Amino acid sequence: MSDRFHLPRAWPERLAEFKIPLPALLRRAGLPEIFFQQEKIHATTAQVFALWRAVRDMTPDPAIGLKMGEEPRFELYHPATVAAVCSQSFRDALHRIARFKQLTCPQEIRVLTTRNEASVEFIYPQAQEPQPDILGDLVLSWILGIGRRGTDSRITPLRLELTRPVRSRALLESYFGCPVRFKASRDALVFRNSDLDLPFVTHNAELLTAIGAHLESELQERNASADVGDQVKRALKRSLAGKRPSLQNTAREMGTSARTLQRRLTDAGFTFHQVLEDTRRELARHYLKHSAVDLNAVAYFLGYEHANSFFRAFQGWEGTPPGEWRAQHRTKLSQTA
Numbered sequence: 053m054s055d056r057f058h059l060p061r062a063w064p065e066r067l068a069e070f071k072i073p074l075p076a077l078l079r080r081a082g083l084p085e086i087f088f089q090q091e092k093i094h095a096t097t098a099q100v101f102a103l104w105r106a107v108r109d110m111t112p113d114p115a116i117g118l119k120m121g122e123e124p125r126f127e128l129y130h131p132a133t134v135a136a137v138c139s140q141s142f143r144d145a146l147h148r149i150a151r152f153k154q155l156t157c158p159q160e161i162r163v164l165t166t167r168n169e170a171s172v173e174f175i176y177p178q179a180q181e182p183q184p185d186i187l188g189d190l191v192l193s194w195i196l197g198i199g200r201r202g203t204d205s206r207i208t209p210l211r212l213e214l215t216r217p218v219r220s221r222a223l224l225e226s227y228f229g230c231p232v233r234f235k236a237s238r239d240a241l242v243f244r245n246s247d248l249d250l251p252f253v254t255h256n257a258e259l260l261t262a263i264g265a266h267l268e269s270e271l272q273e274r275n276a277s278a279d280v281g282d283q284v285k286r287a288l289k290r291s292l293a294g295k296r297p298s299l300q301n302t303a304r305e306m307g308t309s310a311r312t313l314q315r316r317l318t319d320a321g322f323t324f325h326q327v328l329e330d331t332r333r334e335l336a337r338h339y340l341k342h343s344a345v346d347l348n349a350v351a352y353f354l355g356y357e358h359a360n361s362f363f364r365a366f367q368g369w370e371g372t373p374p375g376e377w378r379a380q381h382r383t384k385l386s387q388t389a
Contacts, residue, residue: 117189143248202252
C-alpha cells in the first residue's frame with residue numbers, strides 16, 4: 053500500500069476557520085511552506101500525524117478534533133461521503149466508506165462484529181507511531197456524524213474505547229452520548245450490531261448509483277496505477293545503489309522497453325520522476341530509522357551522485373535535514389522500546 057494521503061482542498065479552509073495560522077502551523081509541523089499550495093495536496097502518514105500534532109499544540113480547545121470532524125455543509129462532502137450518506141443503512145455506509153477510502157489515503161476502516169456488538173476502527177498501516185489524539189477524535193466524530201445524519205440521529209454508540217489516558221471525559225461522553233473506556237487496547241467506536249441495520253432516511257438510490265459508478269471506475273484506475281507504480285518501485289529498489297536512475301535502465305530491469313513503460317506510467321497518471329522520488333523517500337526513511345549507515349552512504353544507496361543533492365531532497369520531503377530527522381526518530385524509538 054502506497055504511503056500517500058490525498059488531502060482535501062477544504063482542509064486549509066477549515067483550519068483557517070478555527071483561526072489557526074497556516075504558515076506557523078506548517079513550521080511547527082516541520083512541513084514545507086508550500087505544502088498547501090500543491091495542486092493536489094499529498095502527504096505521508098508521518099506528515100499527516102505531524103500536522104495534527106501541530107494543530108493540537110496551537111489551540112487550547114480540547115474539542116477541536118471533534119469540531120473538525122463535523123461537516124454540516126453537504127456540498128463540501130467528498131463523493132465517497134456522499135455515497136455513504138445515500139446508502140441504505142449504516143452497515144451499507146460503512147462498507148462503502150471502507151472501500152472508497154482507498155482512493156484518498158492509506159487508511160483502513162475496520163468493522164468487527166460479534167453477535168451483539170460492532171466496532172469501527174481506523175488503522176494506519178504505514179504509521180511508525182501512534183495516531184495523534186486529535187486525529188482519533190476527528191475520524192470517530194466523522195463516522196458517527198454519517199450515522200447520525202443517515203438515521204436522523206437515532207443511532208447512539210454503546211461506548212467509546214480510547215488508548216489514551218483519562219482526559220476530557222465529560223466532553224467526550226457528552227459528544228458521543230456514551231461511556232468512554234480509557235487506556236483501552238484500541239481506538240474504536242462500538243455500536244449495537246443491530247443498529248448497523250437501521251435504515252437511512254437519506255437513502256437515494258439514483259444518486260448512489262451515479263456516484264458509486266464513478267467511484268468504482270476511479271478505484272479500478274487507481275488499482276491499475278498502483279500495479280505499475282509498485283512494479284517500478286520494486287525495480288528501482290533492486291537497482292538504485294550507486295547507479296544514476298533512468299527510465300531506460302528501469303525498463304530494462306523490468307524486461308520491457310522504455311517507450312512501453314513510459315506509456316504505462318502515463319496511462320496510470322504517473323511520471324517516472326514521481327515514482328523515483330517516492331521510492332527514494334521510502335528508502336531514505338528506512339535507512340535513517342533502522343540502520344546506522346552514514347549519510348553519504350545513504351545518498352549513494354539512493355542513486356545520488358552527490359550527497360548534497362540527497363540532503364536538499366530530504367529537506368524538501370520532510371522539512372528537516374536527514375541527520376536531525378534520524379536523531380528525532382531514533383529518540384522516539386528508544387522512548388517506546
